[in-house]
Amino acid sequence: MPPAPTDADWMAAAVALSQRGRPTAAPNPNVGCLIVQRGRVVARGWTQPGGRPHAEAMALAAAGDAARGATAYVSLEPCAHASPRGPCCTDALIAAGVARVVVAAIDPDPRTDGQGTARLRAAGIAVGTGVLADAARAAMAPWWTRQTRGAPFVTLKLATSLDGCIALADGSSRWITGERARAHGHLERARHEAILVGRGTLLADAPRLDVRLPGLEARSPKKLLLTRGGTAPEGWTAVASPESVAGVDSLLVEGGARAASAFLAADRVDRLLLYRAPILIGGGKAALGDIGLADLAAAHGRWSLVDSRLLGSDRLDVYERIRKE
């Protein structure tokens, strides 16, 4: 027999479930929940599109009586505040008779922030916290970033040649990366609430910015245009500056160099997707313009490699902004 799964093993499954609500759970956090009874999963849940039902509500409904005496694994502390849209999950867990609740991250929302776990404990339920908290926070990075920093979680996508060009000098950029890298880019679109480009890219490429992956067409995000002028074509929303993006938790900045540089100069980029094709262009359009860097020392220690993979003959490197909190 294999060894019995640990709390961390069950929580890893709950965190994986939480990814299913990204970005559809927004503006609510994308949470995952697993209900385990005598070593077996009896129900699973994740935050549904629009943010309701919550992960715990979905899992408890699926579990029915099997929740009594069970352990619930939740990637975020159950909410402790009632809402017109439904009862709070803390009360629902108590009512269902679960014996134990294991929580990854404590909810930073001041309406919960420890009150969920306190109420569970007061009801006689065993509570564990902090299990895979970092992984759970990373899985809900967009919501977490808005909660804790009041800003959307911004991913910057760059697709370059080995020498860092995003186009030839004449502007042609089809194609630098291959099919697999471009398909991966569409998957990233499906994981974001909004995509932003600058006016130059809008005029030069007239990008559709939709998700062209079978089954995910309906996941095409909102389209934002970074423009000082304030006007945008139909179907687009004008945004005057990186600081003024509102109403979304996750934003994918797709280009061009001017928009990318504006977000970097404002230190509003949390994650870099670097797709790189094994080609040399030479004298092409640079990926970035001025980002306000004063000297080389200041450039170091800001980005940490979190993923690296080959997509066909292209390489994808994913970096995250190192922020001291």
Next chain:
Amino acid sequence: MPPAPTDADWMAAAVALSQRGRPTAAPNPNVGCLIVQRGRVVARGWTQPGGRPHAEAMALAAAGDAARGATAYVSLEPCAHASPRGPCCTDALIAAGVARVVVAAIDPDPRTDGQGTARLRAAGIAVGTGVLADAARAAMAPWWTRQTRGAPFVTLKLATSLDGCIALADGSSRWITGERARAHGHLERARHEAILVGRGTLLADAPRLDVRLPGLEARSPKKLLLTRGGTAPEGWTAVASPESVAGVDSLLVEGGARAASAFLAADRVDRLLLYRAPILIGGGKAALGDIGLADLAAAHGRWSLVDSRLLGSDRLDVYERIRKE
């Protein structure tokens, strides 16, 4: 007991030995030789500095009587032409009484080119050929390139930020990459006969271009300056164009953008060393200028990733030029 080594296993060791003669064996090929008697290595050899003794001569001298009846593994066909500097290795192998010779690559030098193996066979020695031939050729790429294409094997080194810059706009470039990447760069210098920079780099950085690794200081290569003017400071040799590099089999092009672009435009780069630091510069100096690329389609299919590794927080990707021969 582990399984008995195969011919390919022994040859892999001979090819590894051949690397010891790089670049010191030049202008002779860097060859490796292993002599095996009843499943045991009785002697090893590799081409000595300046090209003599040859690998076989070194191994046979070390083996002495133990070579009688043994198998010799040689990464390049033994030479069949006598030289004022020593007897040919084919005759030496026959005289030593080896029973079998296994060869990786056939010597493209018309003075040997199959005659070495033919004479061994005529003397009653069993001969195998083509074992790890590609690996053996790769290990002596500089010599092989001059033999078959009449040009030196050129490695281009680029050290860039993630956005492909080699310096800030003001020219400062110390440091983009970290200590481990720079140490690796010095190791690459030690593996080349000559290093080349352009006049801009010479004036801006006054590079020493020496090998600053303990024990390898004496391996500092010749210094070439790419310059139309034709004059070079003491200790340097002026080179007017990528096509006019002569007298070396292996050349490392270290910078700057103009020299790199000249070699790429002339299609004289065989290998790319791309050191990339996890920093963004934005609006800095591009790694390359115009390399004569007409359209994006022409950029594809030219470079193949052959190695990728992390050096501290920097990444080194090694690409080789794909040439249809």
